Structure formats: structure tokens, C-alpha cells
Amino acid sequence: MGAATSRxxxxxxxxxxxxxxxxEQVKLSKELNNLQDGCDQCLQxxxxxxxxxxxxxxxWELESLRxxxxxxxxSEREELLKAHQEAIERLVEEITAKIKTETSVELNASFxxxxxxxxxxxxxxxxxxxxxxxxEKKTLTDNFxxxxxxxxxxxxxxxxxxxxxNELKQRVKESVLTRDLQRNIKDHGSPxxxxxxxxxxxxxxxxxxxxxxxxxxxxxxxMEALAEKNLSLEDRVKNLxxxxxxxxxxxxxxxxxxxxxxxxHARLQESLEKESLLSQRLNQEKEELLYRLVNxxxxxxxxxxxxxxxxxxx
Numbered sequence: 001m002g003a004a005t006s007r008x009x010x011x012x013x014x015x016x017x018x019x020x021x022x023x024e025q026v027k028l029s030k031e032l033n034n035l036q037d038g039c040d041q042c043l044q045x046x047x048x049x050x051x052x053x054x055x056x057x058x059x060w061e062l063e064s065l066r067x068x069x070x071x072x073x074x075s076e077r078e079e080l081l082k083a084h085q086e087a088i089e090r091l092v093e094e095i096t097a098k099i100k101t102e103t104s105v106e107l108n109a110s111f112x113x114x115x116x117x118x119x120x121x122x123x124x125x126x127x128x129x130x131x132x133x134x135x136e137k138k139t140l141t142d143n144f145x146x147x148x149x150x151x152x153x154x155x156x157x158x159x160x161x162x163x164x165x166n167e168l169k170q171r172v173k174e175s176v177l178t179r180d181l182q183r184n185i186k187d188h189g190s191p192x193x194x195x196x197x198x199x200x201x202x203x204x205x206x207x208x209x210x211x212x213x214x215x216x217x218x219x220x221x222x223m224e225a226l227a228e229k230n231l232s233l234e235d236r237v238k239n240l241x242x243x244x245x246x247x248x249x250x251x252x253x254x255x256x257x258x259x260x261x262x263x264x265h266a267r268l269q270e271s272l273e274k275e276s277l278l279s280q281r282l283n284q285e286k287e288e289l290l291y292r293l294v295n296x297x298x299x300x301x302x303x304x305x306x307x308x309x310x311x312x313x314x
Contacts, residue, residue: 084290084293087286087289091282095279101271101272101275102272105268105269108268112261112262115258119254119258122251126251129244129247130244133243133244136240137237140237141237144233144234147226147230151226154223155223158216161212165209165212
């Protein structure tokens with residue numbers, strides 16, 4: 001940027017020089033045209049000789065310009081200072097833009113730190129939820145197995161008791177006592193006291209069995225309720241497993257986002273390094289120009305960038 005500013009200043013000085021010394025400028029223009037024509041011809045014959053002659057002509061031109069500029073150095077120096085001030089203002093704008101860029105980089109770094117912190121918290125929370133889910137699942141499974149085993153034992157006991165009761169009932173129906181009781185009732189119309197006692201005993205046993213049957217029915221209802229509760233627990237376990245799967249998918253998406261942000265951060269870091277190198281080069285050019293303009297007692301030496309012509313294929 002500093003070299004471009006210097007060339008712009010040189011072109012401005014040449015324009016003013018042409019206005020103040022029209023004759024000399026016309027002469028220089030003709031000489032430059034002649035030099036250009038000569039350079040084109042020489043380049044076609046001998047590229048190395050053309051470069052040497054072109055450098056000599058440039059040195060002669062620069063010497064002529066120095067001689068011409070000696071009389072008007074004061075005003076031109078002011079113009080150079082003005083141009084330099086404008087260059088400094090542009091440089092300040094660029095530095096401001098660079099500061100904004102660095103601020104953006106700092107914000108990106110802060111964002112990366114926040115992303116890392118959130119990721120760690122999310123990972124810890126996920127691990128905690130998975131651990132809690134595993135513990136709860138194990139507890140529910142153990143409780144279900146214990147309840148199922150207990151209910152199965154009760155069902156087996158009640159089934160055995162019911163079977164015994166049915167067998168007893170069947171034996172009562174088929175017993176000799178029952179047949180004698182029925183025959184006595186048929187013959188005499190009313191049983192005796194002995195048969196009444198036996199009948200009362202049987203009725204008492206039947207009532208006991210009925211009461212046990214009712215208790216058995218209640219226990220069956222309780223077992224059905226527990227079975228429904230177990231189904232509900234199974235549904236809850238399925239929901240927890242689904243939530244665990246959803247958390248795993250979210251973690252995978254989160255890891256993908258972190259990788260994309262890391263790649264973007266690397267690109268921003270590379271761009272920042274390039275901007276830093278450019279800023280250092282601009283600072284060097286600025287310091288060199290300031291040194292020439294402030295400390296130089298004679299007109300500054302204008303460095304002409306090396307001219308490397310391209311040889312057209314013949």
C-alpha cells in the first residue's frame with residue numbers, strides 16, 4: 001500500500017511538473033516514447049541488453065527529474081506531506097478495520113470457550129442422565145421380578161388351595177354321609193340331631209371355603225392391578241430408552257456442529273495471520289515514508305519498481 005501511495009504521489013508531481021515546465025515535459029515525453037519504441041525493438045533482439053538500456057534510461061530520467069524538482073521542492077514537499085497525511089488516514093482506517101477483525105476473532109474465541117463449556121456440561125448431564133436411567137431401569141426390573149415372583153408364589157398357593165377345596169367339595173358330594181343324609185331326609189322328612197350337626201359342620205366348612213374364595217378373588221384383583229402397574233413400568237422403561245436414544249442423536253449432532261465450528265475457527269485464524277503480515281508490511285512502509293518526509297533535507301529518492309517485460313513468442 002505504501003509503494004502504491006508513493007507511485008500515486010509521483011504521478012501527481014509529474015502532472016504539476018508538466019504544467020510548470022511544459023517544454024521540458026514535452027521533451028521528456030518524446031524521449032520516453034522514443035525509449036519505449038527502442039525498448040520494444042531491443043526486446044525482440046536481445047532481452048538482456050534491452051533491460052540494461054532501460055535501466056540506464058530510467059536512471060537518466062530520474063536524474064533529470066531530480067534536477068527539475070530542486071526549484072519547486074518546497075511546494076511539492078507540502079503536497080507530499082498532504083498525500084502522506086491522506087495515506088496515514090487510510091492506514092488508520094485499515095488499522096481500525098483490523099481491530100474490528102481482531103475483536104471478531106476474540107468474540108469467536110469466547111464463543112468457542114462457551115461452546116466447549118456447554119459441551120462439557122451437556123456431556124456431564126447426559127452421562128448423569130444415562131447413569132440415573134440405568135439405575136432406575138435396574139431398580140424397576142428388580143422390583144418387577146420380585147413382585148412377579150411373589151405374586152406367582154401366591155397364585156400357586158391359592159391355586160393349590162382351590163384345587164384342594166374342589167376335591168373336598170367333590171368328595172363331600174360323593175360321600176356315604178351325604179347319601180345317607182339324603183335318604184334319611186327322603187324317608188323321614190327331617191334329619192335327626194346328629195345329621196343336623198353334621199350338616200352344620202359341612203355348612204361351616206363351606207362358608208370358610210367361600211370366604212377363602214372371596215379372599216382369593218381379591219388377591220387376583222390385586223395381582224391384575226400389579227400386572228397393569230408392571231405394564232406401565234415397562235412403558236416407562238421404553239420411554240426412557242427412547243429418550244436415551246434421542247440424547248445420543250443430539251450428542252452426535254452437537255459433535256458435528258463443534259467440528260464445523262473448529263474448521264471455521266481455523267479458517268479465521270489463517271485469515272488473521274495474513275492480515276497481521278499485511279499490517280506489519282504497511283507499518284514498515286509507513287515508517288520508511290515518515291522517515292523520508294520528516295528527516296530528509298533533500299528531495300526523497302523515488303524508487304522505481306523493477307520493470308520485467310514479457311517477451312512475446314515469435
